[in-house]
Amino acid sequence: MTMPGTARTIQLVARRELATRVRSKSFLISTVLIVVLIAVYVLLFSIMGRSSSVKVGLSGQSTGIATQLRTATSALGKQVETSSVGDQTEGEQQLLSGKLDVLVLGALDAPTVVVKSTMDPTVLAALNSLVRQQAIQGVLAQNGLKPTVLDAAENVSVRPKALQPEDPEQGQRTALAYIVGFVLFFSIQTFGVSVAQGVVEEKSSRVVEILLATIRPWQLLVGKVIGIGVAGLLQVVVIAVVGLGLARSSGALTLPDFAVGSIFSALGWYLLGFFLFATLLAAAGSLVSRQEELQSVITPVTLLPVLGFVIGLNLMVSEPNNVTSTVLSLIPLFTPTLMPGRIALGIAPTWQVVLGVLLMLAAIALFSWLGGRIYANAVLRTGARVRLRDALRCAEGR
Amino acid sequence: MVGELAPCGRCGYLGLLMTNLGHAVIMTTADIGMDVVEPRREGSPLAEEVLEIDRVSKRYGDVVALSDMAFDVRAGELFGFVGSNGAGKTTTMRIVLGVLAADSGEVRWSGRPINLRSRRQIGYMPEERGLYPKMKAFDQLVYLGELHGLSTADARRSASYWLERLGVAARRDEEVQKLSLGNQQRVQLAAALVHQPRVLVLDEPFSGLDPVAVDVMSEVLRERAAAGVPVVFSSHQLDLVERLCSRVGIVRSGRMVACDEVDRLRAAGPVRLAVNAPQAGPGWTAGLLGVRELDATDGRTVLEIDDGVDDQMVLAAALATGPVREFTRQRPSLAELFRNVVSEEKKS
Numbered sequence: 001m002t003m004p005g006t007a008r009t010i011q012l013v014a015r016r017e018l019a020t021r022v023r024s025k026s027f028l029i030s031t032v033l034i035v036v037l038i039a040v041y042v043l044l045f046s047i048m049g050r051s052s053s054v055k056v057g058l059s060g061q062s063t064g065i066a067t068q069l070r071t072a073t074s075a076l077g078k079q080v081e082t083s084s085v086g087d088q089t090e091g092e093q094q095l096l097s098g099k100l101d102v103l104v105l106g107a108l109d110a111p112t113v114v115v116k117s118t119m120d121p122t123v124l125a126a127l128n129s130l131v132r133q134q135a136i137q138g139v140l141a142q143n144g145l146k147p148t149v150l151d152a153a154e155n156v157s158v159r160p161k162a163l164q165p166e167d168p169e170q171g172q173r174t175a176l177a178y179i180v181g182f183v184l185f186f187s188i189q190t191f192g193v194s195v196a197q198g199v200v201e202e203k204s205s206r207v208v209e210i211l212l213a214t215i216r217p218w219q220l221l222v223g224k225v226i227g228i229g230v231a232g233l234l235q236v237v238v239i240a241v242v243g244l245g246l247a248r249s250s251g252a253l254t255l256p257d258f259a260v261g262s263i264f265s266a267l268g269w270y271l272l273g274f275f276l277f278a279t280l281l282a283a284a285g286s287l288v289s290r291q292e293e294l295q296s297v298i299t300p301v302t303l304l305p306v307l308g309f310v311i312g313l314n315l316m317v318s319e320p321n322n323v324t325s326t327v328l329s330l331i332p333l334f335t336p337t338l339m340p341g342r343i344a345l346g347i348a349p350t351w352q353v354v355l356g357v358l359l360m361l362a363a364i365a366l367f368s369w370l371g372g373r374i375y376a377n378a379v380l381r382t383g384a385r386v387r388l389r390d391a392l393r394c395a396e397g398r
Numbered sequence: 399m400v401g402e403l404a405p406c407g408r409c410g411y412l413g414l415l416m417t418n419l420g421h422a423v424i425m426t427t428a429d430i431g432m433d434v435v436e437p438r439r440e441g442s443p444l445a446e447e448v449l450e451i452d453r454v455s456k457r458y459g460d461v462v463a464l465s466d467m468a469f470d471v472r473a474g475e476l477f478g479f480v481g482s483n484g485a486g487k488t489t490t491m492r493i494v495l496g497v498l499a500a501d502s503g504e505v506r507w508s509g510r511p512i513n514l515r516s517r518r519q520i521g522y523m524p525e526e527r528g529l530y531p532k533m534k535a536f537d538q539l540v541y542l543g544e545l546h547g548l549s550t551a552d553a554r555r556s557a558s559y560w561l562e563r564l565g566v567a568a569r570r571d572e573e574v575q576k577l578s579l580g581n582q583q584r585v586q587l588a589a590a591l592v593h594q595p596r597v598l599v600l601d602e603p604f605s606g607l608d609p610v611a612v613d614v615m616s617e618v619l620r621e622r623a624a625a626g627v628p629v630v631f632s633s634h635q636l637d638l639v640e641r642l643c644s645r646v647g648i649v650r651s652g653r654m655v656a657c658d659e660v661d662r663l664r665a666a667g668p669v670r671l672a673v674n675a676p677q678a679g680p681g682w683t684a685g686l687l688g689v690r691e692l693d694a695t696d697g698r699t700v701l702e703i704d705d706g707v708d709d710q711m712v713l714a715a716a717l718a719t720g721p722v723r724e725f726t727r728q729r730p731s732l733a734e735l736f737r738n739v740v741s742e743e744k745k746s
Contacts, residue, residue: 012544020533206528210589213495213522214545216514380497382526 009215013223014230017198021231030190031235038179038243042250045175053079054120057091057100062111065104065130072126080123088114109134169254174317176259177341180266183239185309185337187270189302191232192277196285196298198224199379203289208379217376225278229271236270262344272360273336277301279364279371286378287386297385308334313341320347330356332363447473447508449494449597449628454503456489456652463489464652466503471597471628471645476619478639478660479632480732481649482740487632488525489652491601495522507597518546521595523603525632527586531575535585536561538574539592546593553592560588564614580611587615591622598622600631604638616642640732648739655739664729667738671701671712671727677720686715698724 021027054073058066066082073080083100085091091103095116102123103114109131113119140146202208202220211220240263247253284297308328316325316338329338329348335356342348370392378391449471456464464486471477479487492498494505496517505512507519529538536557543553561567564584569577574585583606590600598619604612619642623629633639639646640660647657656663675682676697683689688704689712703709709727716722730738 009545012541016541201530205531206524206526207530208528209492209495209497209524209526210522210528210542211545212497213520214514214518214542 009219010223014227017224017227018231034239035242039246042247053081054101054123055081056102057085059085059105061108062104076122078122173345177344181313181341187232187236188273191228192281195228195278196281199282199285200294221375229274266340269336269340276364279368283371283374286375289382309337312338332360335360450506452504454500456501469647469657471630473626474623476623476643477630478643478646485649486652491599519596521590521598523590523600525601529574532573534571536570542589543592556592560591598629603631604633636733667730667735668702673716674698674724675716675719675722682719
């Protein structure tokens with residue numbers, strides 16, 4: 001018999017934790033649930049995006065104005081999809097079935113326009129201006145003038161200058177910030193609490209006494225945190241891959257590089273956030289001996305990030321340059337759920353991101369030391385709840 | 399039957415049984431193909447394979463849990479650890495396993511202070527049973543075997559072997575929480591044995607077992623002891639302890655009050671005489687010095703005599719009343735010795 005080294009011991013513990021989590025029903029259910037939620041979100045987003053475009057069917061001579069119509073309407077801030085239609089009957093059928101919103105028939109200078117019930121005012125204005133243009137060109141041609149005189153008039157227009165131009169990709173960035181923030185928040189909380197539950201399970205079943213007759217408390221703690229952390233990482237990766245695929249195929253996402261980048265950094269944030277909370281939650285869990293008592297000791301650790309997440313996320317989406325959300329995103333407990341969102345929105349300067357990561361690393365070191373100490377002192381004391389002060393002070397047994 | 403009982407007969411029988419089981423062990427370990435390093439084969443003399451508990455003390459605030467607790471368990475020995483609830487048995491075992499720290503004193507294995515490395519060679523069964531409730535019995539044993547340093551293949555072989563040996567092989571893929579208490583107990587013992595420990599420390603291994611399981615457990619403990627493993631276990635079933643153990647320690651209030659071979663302990667106890675003299679009237683022993691009447695029913699009297707009192711004098715007094723049909727010299731059973739110890743505790 002050989003003495004297993006520390007690495008082998010930690011690997012054994014981590015492997016058991018990972019296998020236990022991944023095989024559990026709750027892991028499968030929560031993964032599927034989040035993927036479904038994201039799919040619904042993406043679907044809604046793409047439907048909303050499409051509903052703003054007007055489908056115009058062109059028939060006969062009017063087919064020739066398709067490009068001009070699209071240019072004219074987009075200048076007026078309206079997306080138009082054009083298609084050519086065989087004849088009036090076919091076009092009217094498409095109107096009634098909702099495949100078309102507007103049907104344009106007949107000669108270019110005097111077209112007939114058919115709609116199901118109401119006419120989109122922007123499309124009407126664009127059509128009017130196009131028809132007038134055609135009419136003027138007709139008159140000019142009859143009088144022997146070249147149509148190019150119109151171009152001079154065409155080139156004269158009013159071009160407004162926006163002080164804060166709207167980013168056409170802002171919608172996608174916001175959606176991504178929400179999704180990444182939500183998934184990170186959910187995963188860190190779920191798997192962090194899972195660590196605390198695992199600690200209490202070992203305490204309440206007394207198996208910890210057999211384990212600690214063989215391995216050291218910190219080896220058990222580290223193995224447990226790594227195993228559960230990897231299970232969580234696996235879930236986040238599955239969600240990211242499926243979510244990205246859905247968003248790409250539905251056409252809701254036109255920024256693949258940006259999305260992939262923010263998902264990769266989300267994995268990093270997940271790890272930072274998980275390690276920060278896991279040791280704290282493990283320490284909290286080690287204070288009690290029964291699952292029923294667990295809620296009371298972990299609530300202080302889990303509630304704070306909820307507040308930070310809810311307040312911070314809403315603030316930064318509605319008001320990107322808000323100072324409160326900036327400050328909150330630099331506090332280690334909130335950084336992993338808020339900073340990725342701010343990066344996705346493009347409102348986090350590099351120095352803030354670097355500072356956030358450094359502060360988190362410092363906090364992880366501090367909490368691991370503190371949590372490890374509490375855990376080692378409290379994990380073998382079964383029965384009544386161990387007071388935090390006792391767990392911190394006394395170095396029983398080790 | 400007049401005169402002394404002959405406990406040596408049983409002793410010899412026990413010895414013989416252990417030798418036979420010793421052969422069985424060597425065969426079975428070869429059967430499962432494990433790389434088992436039996437203590438004897440390592441070239442270290444048998445005498446060194448001793449678990450020593452040396453003046454260990456432990457307090458919880460003002461409560462003294464252990465005070466200079468001392469005993470040793472030698473290779474091949476089954477040591478019975480008895481005492482009333484709260485006497486300090488569990489505390490002692492937890493200190494041996496390092497899950498509790500002693501205030502003073504030392505635990506040694508083979509002459510060296512025990513450390514994590516040597517503790518890995520102990521098979522431990524805690525008083526409060528401990529297994530993962532939602533893990534399958536077999537997976538659990540493999541995991542514990544690996545944590546104790548077995549390779550995965552060895553751990554699987556050993557887990558299969560012990561589940562088979564303890565009669566729970568059919569339950570190997572069931573979650574521990576779904577097993578009956580008796581079967582959970584068997585898996586718990588398997589968990590203590592799966593890494594081929596060189597010392598066994600078992601806290602109440604027999605509690606909650608049916609008679610068949612008690613026999614299986616006893617056989618396994620004898621077998622391990624015969625293989626040279628020091629075995630210490632606590633129990634309240636004193637008849638079992640008396641039957642199984644070569645030596646016994648009786649604890650009271652955190653102190654070892656008696657620690658010796660069972661027969662020597664019994665021999666050191668007060669001598670009892672059972673006398674059947676049908677015609678003897680009540681109070682026939684009244685004139686005899688150093689003789690106390692414990693019980694008298696239907697002409698049969700049980701007496702306790704002080705050391706140095708001549709039992710032939712009592713026989714003469716009995717014969718003076720008429721015919722004597724039975725005259726037996728008895729030693730107290732372990733249960734009676736234990737009761738004496740407990741009643742002394744109450745007096746103090």
